[in-house]
Amino acid sequence: MRFILRRTAFYAFTAWAAITINFFLPRMMKGDPVSAYLQKNQGRISPEAIDSLRTLFGLDSTKSLLEQYIDYWQLLLSGDLGRSFSKGLAPVTDVIASAIPWTIGLVGLATVLSFALGTAIGGLIGWRRGSRADAIVPVATFFSTVPYFWMGLIAIAVFSTTLGWFPASHAYDKGTQPGFSLEFAGQVIQHGFLPALTLVIGSLGGWILGMRNMMITVLDEDYVTVAQAKGLRPVRVLINYAARNASLPQLSSFAMSLGFIVGGTLVMELVFSYPGAGKLLLDATTAKDYPLMQGLFLVITLAVLVANIIADVAYAILDPRTRQMEA
Amino acid sequence: MTTDDLLTVSQFSVSYDVNPPVEAVRDVSITVRRGEILGLAGESGCGKTTLAYGIQRLLKPPAVITSGSAVFHDESGEDIDINTMDDVQLRAFRWEKASMVFQGAMNALNPIITIGAQLQDVFSTHRPAMSRREHRLEAGRLLDIVGVGSGRLRSYPHELSGGMRQRVMIAMALALKPQLMIMDEPTTALDVLVQREILDQISDLRKEFGFSVIFITHDLPLLLEISDRIAVMREGRIVEIDTARNLYENPRHDYTRRLLASFPSLTGERGGFVRRPSESALDAESGVTVQ
Incomplete structure (x- = not known):
């Protein structure tokens, strides 16, 4: 309390x-x-x-x-x-309100997906250290070191221009009125797929690497050996003993990245002409639109703050040691 | 096989498959009798922990068991070859027949789940037929036995002192009433008084439950006091194995003598543990109680 x-x-x-x-x-x-x-x-x-x-x-x-x-x-x-x-x-509130949902929807989903996927993959690779799965690490790291705009352009060139599977820009088809129809939802998914995919691929490497390294550290801890000596099933050792401890640092990075979702990823929104908060901030800056900038700064600051609160609460739930403020 | 023996380890070798390979345990043959405390002494890095882990098949790569066998003679009369068990059998064997108390009481407990949950883990794995309520009651009873108190079930490891954590570990090792308990330096990180309490507790519990103990430590004087027999290990081999009294009064191997000589006696002189034939048995007793 x-x-x-x-x-x-x-x-x-x-x-x-x-x-x-x-x-x-x-x-x-x-x-x-x-x-x-x-x-x-x-x-x-x-x-x-x-x-x-x-x-x-x-x-x-x-x-x-x-x-x-x-x-x-x-x-x-x-x-x-x-x-x-x-x-x-x-x-300003209306202007921001029109951009934020797009950003949160797309960047938020991509961040959550990338975190969940990266942590799961990293955990498994760390658990089976030395197996063939280790090959994923350099591949994923390669994709996170590739400049994002370049990857975005390649994705557009391949999947949009050449194959024509996905539209290259905007959040939905021109001329459609946003609304809660099935058709509109389909368009949003279609338009959001490439940006989301590139965001996930671009950030996955970091999550995998972080989790894998923590996992390897934790696996050397005595309590993991104790759990194995107790005859617990490997799944239980993996989840309750190894992964739960290994994922704690991941969690704080995740909470921090949640805060930056609202700020949007400027490069992605530019490459895909996505109507998000990052692009809005850029527009406001070039137009010297101070009230809009001020509003955006405020929203971003508060978002980072809220993300911190979430991280704090999650950490307190998952790591009992942090609940103890003073001995 | 006589029914007096609980564990027969023969020609057991473990090497670390690094470059160059390290033979950590070489050709060790040893038997543990039912109900005895077998001390395993030796300097750091002599292979005593590797041997203990090898018996439980807890070694991780690059360590590999290169030869030998460890056969567990169950109460039921069945002989279990630990090396030939598959994963499922091995998991069922672990803790049920042979449990362990680990060296670092600080790290042996998972910091983020309650000690109650960690105790109940054992029951939910090995006694799935019991209800959760029974698991909790049983875990509380264990904490009462070791003097931590069942009220501590919901505590996290960081809320307990080092001595209490080690007691929790002992409670956990007791959980399934195993026939063998391997203790790897269970008191090394503790101060002398707490160490004394824990040792007394271990010997009381052994009298009550009748399990055998393999007690690993570099502290030979401590072993002299608590063990029935002592094996002295050096560079992966057992150089001498005898009853505690014989080893103390009449060490045959040069290394044992050196090991005994390296501990100061109560009066602070080095070599107080080297027995000279002229000394009376009374002196010997007083020297032994030093840790």
Whole structure:
């Protein structure tokens, strides 16, 4: 109980710090968003419009920094992250909400799949050290060292251009309305297959290698020998004694990678023109769309934080030693 | 075969298949009698642990058993050749007939599951007919026997002291009432007082349950005190095997004499364990109790 309270306090503090930095960052930058917007649309905006823009962005008042900070929190809690310049003054929350599901769906699924597959394969290879299965390791490592954009392009060239099995870009066919129909779901799977496949292949090597090495270390531990001396079935020794201990470091890397899902994988989204958060962040940066960038940073920070919480909880469940904060 | 013998190891050899190959155990022949404590002494790296693991067929590559046999003479009168068992038979044999207590009490328990679960593992594997409730009761009873207490079933290894962990290991080794218990330096990592308690406990339990013990250690004085017979091992061979008293009073092999001479006696002088013929038996007794 005490453990949970301490962790909660820690995370609350981290979240507060992240949100506060997010508040100060744009205020420390030169110029304000409205001037930047006006510069882009020189002469096309009437003085009245400028005034209302200033009001919209809260730049009209002479409020103190503290009052602005309080306002910022109020807006944040009501889900208002401001408006995006580059997306026709659409609310930032809407813009982000339209990109995030694609990223989480695709990158998330690929990450989970890669982790599960890589850990299982790595565990088995480590368990049967010296067998022919060891050959998987260099192959998988080769694929993770190949630059991702190159692998993506090759995948497009082979499976899309030459064989025509999968579409080369976008999340669904042009002209289809997103909705919960069978046809749409099929399109999403078809469009997502190549990006997901390349993501899995590209990251599998790391998981396999990590798990295999941990497995080999753990297999030398006395408790594994004890388990064997007890006459336990090999499956039980493998799962309860070897793999459970070996997978602990994997788990923390997995939780960390969960946090980066929301940020998206920029290269993948560029290669496959996928409408995800990574591409959105790039667009926002090139367009100097500060409100959108700020919103994305906030969402990514919070996602990393949530991933950390998940890792903490999972670790506490799986490794009793971490539950003990002080002796 | 006489029914007095529990385990007959003959011409047992193990080598580590590395380059150049290391012959860790060479042509060892040894018998363990029913109910006795057989001490296996020798310096680090002399092959005593390899021999013990070899008897249980727990060796992992690159170690290979190159020759010899280990035959277990079961209570039922059946002779079991450990080397010819298949995997299923071997798993059924392990722990049921011969259990082990390992050296590092710190690492011998799985850190992430409760000691109760690790005890119950044994029952669910070897006594599948019993209910889970009975498994738990039995595991609790074992912890009571070794003085850890059944309240500790839900504890994790890191919550116990080194001595308690070693007791848990002993409880685990007792679980199926095996006829043979192989103890590989069970007290080495513990301080002298805890070591004493554990040793007393082992000899009490042996009296109660009547199992044989192969007690492996480099601590010859300790063996002199607790063992019925002692085998001295050096470079993979058994150089001398005799009763504890004979070995102490009349060591025949040069190496045994050197080993005895290397331990200080209670008064701190080296060589206090080398018996000079003129000394009285009373002196001998007082020297022996030193660890």
